Amino acid sequence: MSLTRQQKTAVRRIEAALASIEAALPGTVLRRETRCGRANCRCHGDPPQLHGPYWWWTRRVDGKTVTKILPDDLYEDYRQAFDNHRRARALLAELEAITLQAIEADPRYSQRRTRGPTAPAKPR
Numbered sequence: 001m002s003l004t005r006q007q008k009t010a011v012r013r014i015e016a017a018l019a020s021i022e023a024a025l026p027g028t029v030l031r032r033e034t035r036c037g038r039a040n041c042r043c044h045g046d047p048p049q050l051h052g053p054y055w056w057w058t059r060r061v062d063g064k065t066v067t068k069i070l071p072d073d074l075y076e077d078y079r080q081a082f083d084n085h086r087r088a089r090a091l092l093a094e095l096e097a098i099t100l101q102a103i104e105a106d107p108r109y110s111q112r113r114t115r116g117p118t119a120p121a122k123p124r
């Protein structure tokens, strides 16, 4: 596979950005208030006084959704890793786009017959 000079420059930038990532945590984090399971707790009162807000970290583990409630200090510790994960995903998507562009420019690939609805768009 051969890349144009412009594509190589973009790949070097993506590599450098990925190399600067030290830790990454997957999933989504939401800040929200909650009710507990105790029926006589203030969170079930009128008006309800909810617990929190806390940070709810949700991710998939072996195909199942797992949630952990994080206190502010842990969230602050992990925040960079959550941001890094999003950044790494975006960088990988960029790398994929460049690579798809590169193979579409290769007649050995682009002249192959395309099947199915997920086929990549023809190059412009």
Ligand SMILES: [Zn+2]
Pocket: 035, 036, 037, 038, 041, 042, 043, 044, 051
């Ligand atoms: Zn409660």
